[in-house]
Amino acid sequence: MLILFRAVQGTGACGLASISMIIVGDLFEDVAQRARYQSVIWATYAVSSILGPLLGGVFVEHATWRWCFWMNLPLGALAAVVIVMFYKLPFQKTGLKEQLRRIDYLGVFFIMTAITCLLLPLTMGGTTFAWNSPAIIIMFCVFAVLMGVLIVVERKAAEAIIPPSLFKNRDIVILYSINGLTGLIFMGCTFYIPLYFQVVQGASTTSSGARWMANALGFCISTTLSSIALKWVKDYRIHMWAGLVLMTVGVGVLILFDVETSIAQQVVPIFVIGFGNGMIFQNCILAAQQAAPKEDMAVATALCQSANSIGSAIGVAVCAAALNNALVRNLNKLPAEMQGVIKHLDVVNNVNAVPQLQEDVRALVIRAYADSFQFLFKVLTPIVGLALLMSLFLRKGK
Secondary structure (H helix, E strand, C coil), X not given: CHHHHHHHHHHHHHHHHHHHHHHHHHHCCCHHHHHHHHHHHHHHHHHHHHHHXXXXXXXXXXXXXXXXXXXXXXXXXXXXXXXXHHCCCCCCCCCHHHHHHCCCHHHHHHHHHHHHHHHHHHHHECCCECCCCHHHHHHHHHHHHHHXXXXXXXXXXXXXXXXXXXXXXXXXXXXXXXXHHHHHHHHHHHHHHHHHHHHCCCCCHHHHXXXXXXXXXXXXXXXXXXXXXXXXXXXXXXXXXXXXXXXHHHXXXXXXXXXXXXXXXXXXXXXXXXXXXXXXXXXHHHHHHHHCCHHHHHHHHHHHHHHHHHHHHHHHHHHHHHHHHHHHHHHCCCCHHHHHHHHHCCCCCCHHHHHHCCHHHHHHHHHHXXXXXHHHHHHHHHHHXXXXXXXXXXXXXX
16 A cells, blocks of 8 residues: 555656646746756755655654655645646647547556566565576566567657657767666665664664755755856856766765764765755756757656656665675674574664664674675765766757
8 A cells, every 4th residue: 555655646746846847948948047947946845855854753753654644735735726826727729638648658558667677676686586586587578678669669659758759869868867877876875874874873763864954955055056157157067067076976985984984974975965966957957958859848858857766766776786785795794693683683674673683793783784885885886977977978058
């Protein structure tokens, strides 16, 4: 039930994120003006990202995790009322049935099933199943087949959800790839840095949320400053290069995170990652809107947002696989007499079991976790470095 309705929630959230960018792109021809309004939207998102983890931590510690979902009901209702009252859509000549007929249902089906067949083996490989097991190999093969079918379907679709013509533009392909890779990094950090705080540092959920605020703060500041700077530095590549360099440095510094790392040493790279991500994400969307033909601007914007969302989903799976495999490896190195209690409490899959361990065992398990997190950040650093390398092939644009 939770997974099903989280999927429904995610569908709505991604739709809102894409449509808000499309509306701004449609309303404003001037890129600098468009950037200002988009920065306001992303600043609002960043502020919400600051408050969300804090409230989530408070609910978990002092009430119930269910409030993380209940609180969205009045907020969603208020947003719906405001949209109905103040956002006036232009008259549509075609009816709802005609618009529903135009949807590329086959494209939606194949892209959803293909991504699912990619995420499942990435999540379960090395833990639930061995990487060379038939289940993992079959799912990867099914993913490849479905992607091939998707390409054929989209070439024949009257109004393809992923227009093949867009991918003839080199800049758009690079921009989508960069947005996907940075989405992978960002969501991986969002999920696993707070986990590092809780397991390795022994921080509470509220404290973890407070430390992660630095990321949202950096994102908020950079989107605002980048939109202002577009008046003088009109080449979007410069903004993206700066953001990617900052993000690469920030993720690289995470490799140094250890049991003894101070809060100040944690917050600075987290802020830098958020600051860099804000510069990248906003300029990726603006550049994609400029690179696409005007009639495809809405689709180009939605696909850019989707690339980030798909990268985010893959990021969680990749990080889970990297962390869990490293953790199993490191825990197996511990003395044989400790293996029984470690396996009995399922320390790999149940982080809440770590405080229940005896002090000497707990110290070694925490060290194993710290080493595993360092391995995870070593995996993420070259990925963001790859995004930086790809950005060098973007053509000059304003």
